[in-house]
Amino acid sequence: MTPVAPSDRAPGSQQPGAAAGLVRRRFMQGTAAGVAAGALATGGAAWGLGGSLASAGAGAAGGADKDLVDLTGQHAFYDQPHPPGIQTLPQRHAIVMTFDMVAGTTRGDLQSLLARWSAAISRLMAGQPVGQVQPTSAEAVAQDTGEATGLDPASLTVTVGLGPGLFDERFGLAAKRPRLLRPLPELPSDNLDPALTGGDLSLQVCADDPQVCYHAVRNLARMVRGTVHTRWTVIGFGRASAGAGQQTPRNLMGFKDGTRNLRTPEELDSHVWLKDADWMTGGSYQVVRKILMNIETWDADRVSDQEKIFARTKLEGAPLTGRKEFDTPSFATLGPDGQPVIDPTSHVALASAENNGGIRILRRSYNYTDGINAYGQLDAGLLFVAYVNDPDHFVRLQTRLGASDLLNEYISHVGSGIFAVPPTPKVGHYIGEPLFA
Amino acid sequence: MPVSPSRRLALTAAAGLTALALSACGSSGGDATAGGGPSVAGLTAAPVKDGAAQVAVTLAVGSGGDACQLDHATAAAGPVTFTVTNKDAASITELELMSDQRILGEKENLAPGLPAVSFTVTLGGGTYQVYCPGASVENQTFTVTGRAATAPTGDAATLLAAGATEYGTYAVQTLADMQTAVANLTKAVDSGDLAAAKKQYALARPFYEKVESAVEGFVLPGFTADDNRGNLDYLLDMRASNLDPAVGWHGFHAIERDLWQGGRITDRTRTYAAALQTDTAKLAGVAKTLTYQPEDLANGAAGLLEEVQSNKIKGEEESYSHLDLVDFAANVEGAQQAFAYLKPGLEKIDPTLTEQVATQFDRVNTALEKYKDPSQAGGFRLWTPALRATDAAAMSKTVQALQDPLSQIAQKVATAQ
Missing domain, CATH: 2.60.40.420 (Cupredoxins -  blue copper proteins)
Known part of the structure; x- marks a missing residue:
């Protein structure tokens, strides 16, 4: 392999116009003005990668700027075939937060929580406050904390997950347990911190504006205090997965992530959505992993070795047996030394559908950072979120990856959770309502 | 009335x-x-x-x-x-x-x-x-x-007003008890017996913590509002974190510092104790002149829980003695008292909220239960950095779950114009 110096910003296909070194992402406010020049994303711009710079005033002809962000974007909550935040094109920012039901809470408390959350989520996704920001009474506390006032919906989605614990003896719901929902087994290389694992409920909140994202999490957590305690959270920035039509973004290892992700409705039908699953039909299973990266060690590794680990080139993201990003990897191709060009223990080889009986999962990951750790190192990694119609698909993939992935030297799975994501409610109803029928 | x-x-x-x-x-x-x-x-x-x-x-x-x-x-x-x-x-x-x-x-x-x-x-x-x-x-x-x-007769407003009046009596009585306890502390300090003084300190602490948000904010006659020399709350309960250099150390925490950090009783300690006794008497006198509206009780209870969250759970209130859980329990007790006086009226207005708050008070008290230690003066384990590291987050969440419904009460019981 020929090492590629990170500074070699070849004006290749994936970064037109980025050669100047400053990758700016243009935000579009309003629909008519379209290309009102460059309101920079607050946090987003600094992390910018893969975004392209359309020439100002060009009207974004022919989708030249595929990563243009329209903050007025809005997704429907009620009456959808599937829950939001799964097939939705990944937004820029994400927060996953999990919760535990407080000891002594009742089935009625859980019912009220799900109904309150559903109503509030429908408001938040429409860019509305969950209640009064300015109460009528001087003695009243605000119903909505107010920091999203005046902000656009920013394509906010909120995805509610139900953990296996909800279906124990506490709430009389054992008979309603989604068929495949059970705690994940211990997997090879797991280094899980109990404080970052599990939860009775999960919220995946995604938006193109980090403040809209945080406002949603904060208000949803606030309205159910006393019924639940917060358990763990990961605050993600910068999508590390692509939906249909989006450019493949990069994770913090600097590699494209999600080139072979599920994209089409047909693929999601086959691998993500639950069918004939009683009240869960149309929903899915959500696996969340907090994957710590040993950033400093990784950065000290030569790029040729990094490419061997992933089995892809760094800049283009092409499989080592191909030239372009979307070339299909050829696992049988041998090199001059008679060994496979793609190492059988590379990340791509171990994770590929071809080598796993056709198993595929929808990845919807984000980068995260927790600042600096106790040793003065950068504390960052991947907020891995996957959607599957059978959690065992994730288990089988991670069993192989955890056992022999070349990447394991640089990563550590420290947090984990599994949740069932119920189908979206019809208007006038709430998430999980059939549980209480 | x-x-x-x-x-x-x-x-x-x-x-x-x-x-x-x-x-x-x-x-x-x-x-x-x-x-x-x-x-x-x-x-x-x-x-x-x-x-x-x-x-x-x-x-x-x-x-x-x-x-x-x-x-x-x-x-x-x-x-x-x-x-x-x-x-x-x-x-x-x-x-x-x-x-x-x-x-x-x-x-x-x-x-x-x-x-x-x-x-x-x-x-x-x-x-x-x-x-x-x-x-x-x-x-x-x-x-x-x-x-x-x-x-x-017996409608919500009447019940709430009656409760607010009764709360005034409770506050006055609590401060009278505080005077007795502070007198005991002063006596122990004057005697020079360090162990006895520490014990009396722990026993004197809870009273102010029970009612402080109802009586704080009083400025003695002749002082401007920004002059801490006339601020009873400062004179009684200032801490290192809000030390006003122009006024210097006063009150409980000055004594705490001498007893625990200094480890001995000096003339300075005796001066602190004497001043504490005088200032406590002034506060007890002021309290007799106060009347309360129902929303004062609700806001006061919410204020006490804010005290718990911002000072006690973090161990900042009793940073030398680590008696924070004594104060914590007193704050909760004071808040629960205020709630109890509102309860008969509040139940008529909003039985659901009343029950919610009562349940959350029970949960906080249950959580406190496991820290009780009769062998310690004040009755609770010391809230040491090691204990905080393992237990503070859970305690904070439990208190938070009470704070939220409690903060709704003022609006429900408001009768002021």
């Missing part, structure tokens, strides 16, 4: 019908026909069933946004049952029946899809408001025909 219960009841029984301004029911005009059919919203009186007039309220999406629809906007005097169903109005989560600023009855957690809920209130003739925060039209008039209510 700070409150006159019937003061703001609008007694407009006779004028009621003609003055009606129905704002959001989609109904206009029409003559009153008492006991008329139930199908048309507006001026027909709500039908009586099981001894109560029945009013159905539907929360639903309307053309102008979420609406709060009453099937009848008038009823005959007597018991009235409001049954509330949220069909699909995601922005409305509560409904209140009000007479001027007072809440007579209400329902919360009205999310779409949940079963209908109801509440019954006994109403005299007059005009009331149905308040639906978040609705396109938030306030609607509800008219009751017939005899005007005479000032009722």
